[in-house]
Amino acid sequence: MSVSDERMIAVGREMIDAWNDMDWDRAASLMTEDAVLHSMMIDPIVGRDAIHKRISGLGALADSIALEVRNVGVVNGTLYMERLDRFVCKGKPGATPVCGALEFEGDKIKVWREYYDRHHLLSEMGMAQDFDTSTR
Template sequence: MNDNERIIMDFIAAWSRLDADEIVSYFADDGVYHNMPSRPVQGREQIRAFVAGFLKPWTSTQLDMLNIISRGDLVIAERLDRTTAGERKLDLPCCGVFEMTDGKTKAWRDYFDMPTYTRAMTG
């Protein structure tokens, strides 16, 4: 496992602590977080606000790494995100594409099915 893969593994593990500040610390100052079904969010403060809003109803989450591969500053991580928000539970298959620079995430594009997430969390 190379350094970028290790950083992404640590980043994925950080989500289980539901701490937006810790999660955002993995991003470059001008980093971009793009949940592909939605608009991209750029800059640490904007990403922190977005992540905090996302985490607010969650009571627990565990992101299980299924596969991780990298080449240079590109890391691709396939996951199963297991999230609980009160009585609602969701197992969401995801694939994240990370562009790294100097040990930080410059861009993260996360691919998943938004209707699956929405049905489980609001339906």
């Protein structure tokens, strides 16, 4: 079942809203059971439950999150969202530019690729070492 460009954009914005609300159950519910989350500089995470664990764990490090969408569009059936991800971690504000690419199966996200500078993110979060053990 194919999904319209408009529906992909709506689901992408729903994902952004879930992150801004720090509602990890809602964010995970937008993904297929066998979805893949791949922050390109670390190993991919496979499966809705594993993704939920990863994003809720990341969310637990933040006091607040505000993903600001700068540009959004669909190219060749893939949704692209350029963002500035703002957050406060342990009282320290930070931000990092991100580009996400989302592929769909029906109206659920099947593959979610994130492109950003990992060193910059960790620095902005005030972390001396990576919080994600899959990078080691």
